[in-house]
Amino acid sequence: MEEDQSVSTMTDGLTFLGRPVYGPIRADDIETIPSASGISEITFSSTELTAVCPLTGQPDIYSIRISYRPRDRAIEHKSLKLYxxxxxxxxxxxxxxxxEIARDLASVVDVAVRVQVTQQPRGGLRLEVDAEGTPGPTSRS
Incomplete structure (x- = not known):
């Protein structure tokens, strides 16, 4: 029973988890849960990130890896996906x-966040980008 109460406490205030949500959300809407003690690093990875080339409008397909060392808060998975x-x-x-993703996520959890993006090859070239976002004056408290 105590475990159920702690899960209930952890999910108080979450608006996306367990509910249908249609469409993307902004960085300011990314939700967090309390970070468990003893967690040294959290990593998310996906091969389903897409955007479009700002010049040609052609689709760009990416894999992404997001990692950070949580302090007090952890990014809630579903809201990250929606973002x-x-x-x-x-x-x-x-x-x-x-x-941009690194900066946005660093402001959500108020710790440094590393983002690695790999673009699927175009013209035989694969592009890999590493970025680190650090919390700043606009970070959430």
Whole structure:
């Protein structure tokens, strides 16, 4: 029973988890849960990140790896997925994509976040971008 109460406490205030949500969300809407003690690093990875080339409008397909060392808060998985879906129809270069996601997520959890984006090969070239976002004055408390 105690475990159920702690899960209930952890999920208080979450608006996306366990509910139907249609469409992407903004970075400000990414939800967090309390971080468990003893967690040294959290990593998310996906091969389903898409955006479009800002010049040609052609789709760009990426794999992404997000990692950070949580302090007090951890990013809730479903809201992260909904945030990333927001790039699907957006024109953005890979370099800006990685940097923006890193900055946004660092502001959500108030710790440094590393983002590695790999663009599927175009013209025989594969592009890999590493970015690190650090919490700043606009970070959430």
């Amino acid at each position: 990333l879906v927001g790039y699907r129809d957006r024109g953005i270069f890979a370099e800006h994509l990685a940097a």
